Amino acid sequence: MSYTLPEFLAHAIAMEDEAAERYLELADMMEAHRNDEVSALFRDMHRFSLMHRDAIRARVGSIELPRLKSWEFRWRTPPEMGDEDAFDYMLDAYHALGYARDNETRALQYYRSVAEESSDADVKRLAGEFATEEDEHVAALERWIERIHRPSETWAQDPAHRA
Amino acid sequence: MSYTLPEFLAHAIAMEDEAAERYLELADMMEAHRNDEVSALFRDMHRFSLMHRDAIRARVGSIELPRLKSWEFRWRTPPEMGDEDAFDYMLDAYHALGYARDNETRALQYYRSVAEESSDADVKRLAGEFATEEDEHVAALERWIERIHRPSETWAQDPAHRA
Numbered sequence: 001m002s003y004t005l006p007e008f009l010a011h012a013i014a015m016e017d018e019a020a021e022r023y024l025e026l027a028d029m030m031e032a033h034r035n036d037e038v039s040a041l042f043r044d045m046h047r048f049s050l051m052h053r054d055a056i057r058a059r060v061g062s063i064e065l066p067r068l069k070s071w072e073f074r075w076r077t078p079p080e081m082g083d084e085d086a087f088d089y090m091l092d093a094y095h096a097l098g099y100a101r102d103n104e105t106r107a108l109q110y111y112r113s114v115a116e117e118s119s120d121a122d123v124k125r126l127a128g129e130f131a132t133e134e135d136e137h138v139a140a141l142e143r144w145i146e147r148i149h150r151p152s153e154t155w156a157q158d159p160a161h162r163a
Numbered sequence: 164m165s166y167t168l169p170e171f172l173a174h175a176i177a178m179e180d181e182a183a184e185r186y187l188e189l190a191d192m193m194e195a196h197r198n199d200e201v202s203a204l205f206r207d208m209h210r211f212s213l214m215h216r217d218a219i220r221a222r223v224g225s226i227e228l229p230r231l232k233s234w235e236f237r238w239r240t241p242p243e244m245g246d247e248d249a250f251d252y253m254l255d256a257y258h259a260l261g262y263a264r265d266n267e268t269r270a271l272q273y274y275r276s277v278a279e280e281s282s283d284a285d286v287k288r289l290a291g292e293f294a295t296e297e298d299e300h301v302a303a304l305e306r307w308i309e310r311i312h313r314p315s316e317t318w319a320q321d322p323a324h325r326a
Contacts, residue, residue, distance in 0.1 A: 025232050069188050071241050071253070077234045090234070 008123045010065040014073035015107055016053035020046050022075050026096050038093040041144060075103040094149045101141040108134035171286045172219060173228040177236035178270055179216035183209050185238050189259050201256040238266040257312045264304040271297035
């Protein structure tokens with residue numbers, strides 16, 4: 001975790017870019033499913049990710065950034081993916097929000113560990129700032145998950161739904 | 164699974180493109196790890212994926228293809244991904260080959276199910292052909308996994324290594 005500043009910035013940009021693309025897909029999917037409220041949330045998240053990415057790019061300026069491996073920044077594919085089932089599964093706002101939350105949590109954990117372990121002062125400070133931002137994203141998604149899916153008695157009793 | 168021909172072709176192209184990119188990453192990673200033999204295998208797989216993608220593109224001609232969601236064609240991220248551990252984990256040829264094999268198996272399953280369930284004769288035939296091709300990729304990766312990791316007595320006795 002001894003990132004140089006260019007390595008760290010490359011990760012941050014790739015992660016924001018990836019998040020932006022995924023939020024756009026989720027927004028389109030929710031729109032197709034006529035869930036305008038959650039679609040609007042995902043469009044906001046898409047815009048925030050782009051804004052954050054552009055802010056980081058502005059900071060990069062002429063620094064040359066390394067190329068990263070896909071698994072260093074890509075979102076996970078949804079769990080239980082396979083054929084049509086995955087699509088049906090992801091159409092559900094609750095699952096789409098949970099998927100986004102899990103991926104944002106990974107980003108949060110990444111930034112936190114960099115902030116804790118880096119020996120470069122700039123990297124340390126930036127990673128801390130970005131972790132705070134991700135923390136807000138995770139919290140926002142959590143609130144929506146709560147709101148969308150107010151568990152009924154029956155649902156809460158089903159062990160399959162206790163994540 | 165009632166794909167139209169354009170839908171099916173879009174999936175096939177995206178899957179080959181994704182595989183090509185991932186094989187290139189795996190090849191670079193193995194090269195950095197000085198495993199030239201496995202690196203060469205991944206470079207071959209990269210080239211085969213590109214050739215197959217281009218062959219499908221040639222068939223597409225002027226047909227307009229739909230845009231897909233990332234989870235319909237992307238490879239999974241490696242299991243147990245997190246910080247540096249994932250990189251160390253993936254540097255191991257055995258794990259890199261297993262990761263590729265698992266992703267190719269998903270492609271194989273996808274093509275097989277399309278071949279079985281499609282009502283479009285062209286889609287059915289093409290999906291069957293592509294499944295055969297994926298089957299060969301999976302078999303090739305399996306042979307390499309066998310070869311790279313000839314289990315010693317000790318290793319075979321460790322339950323952690325029985326996948």
